[in-house]
Amino acid sequence: MKKNNLRFDWDAYFTIPGGSSKIPSPASFGQIAKKKEKINWDACYEKKNIPWGLPHVHPELMQAVAEYPIRPCAALDIGCGSGLSSVWLARKGFKVTGVDISSSAIQMAEKRAEGVCRFHIADILEKDIPGAPFGFVFDIGCFHHNLHPSFVERVASHLEPGGLWFSLVRSADRSEEHEGPTMPIVPPKHIATDIVKIVEKYFEIHHLRASSYGIRTTSPAYVQPQNIGFSFWACLMCRRPRIR
């Protein structure tokens, strides 16, 4: 793959020892991702160093649910973190399951949910989540850490045909350098074609639009609304009945 400063370098990120052009199995991809990323999500949640944990549900998720409209069904929140979006959707009548690789995040989510959602500690790349097939899957900032065909395959395998997937992925366009609060984990940036290329086999794209994600901070660098946080792609996709 050609490299330039905007393209995400898949090869460097996911180099498979021994080399192979085949899509890795979910299990082997999980091992690769862990080895490459070495992200300690638990440490962030334990220290409450979670600047992505906004005080409100992301407006793009709210808009997607209202606009289509997505009817209450079994829903899966991948990388649910402290469960804000899961609980919001459950209170709208969805039967929500949240999954996160971090046990500390799941503890926080369970406390917040007071029983209105089900949560699992799991790596989505390695474990099947009980409750599938889901009618709606969403992730707020999880896919961009795992932007790979295997993640897409895992989402598709948890969705019923015709089911919807909403994802917020950090964009390489209008991409502000982050100068405000210390980000324990800076999300990788992606261009639209990187998303399109890997989701198309399983998903029809309903919309892919530019958005931004506020960061909770008192830094004066973020007082102007147009300068808040990161740029994101808000992507709503429909699982194809037949894989292409």
Ligand SMILES: C[S@@+](CC[C@H](N)C(=O)[O-])C[C@H]1O[C@@H](n2cnc3c(N)ncnc32)[C@H](O)[C@@H]1O
């Ligand atoms: C940027 S945080 C967003 C959390 C939450 N969606 C929110 O908006 O507050 C990404 C989350 O994805 C989780 N995560 C990352 N990789 C994962 C994986 N392979 N399986 C499950 N969860 C994962 C992390 O533990 C983290 O909680």
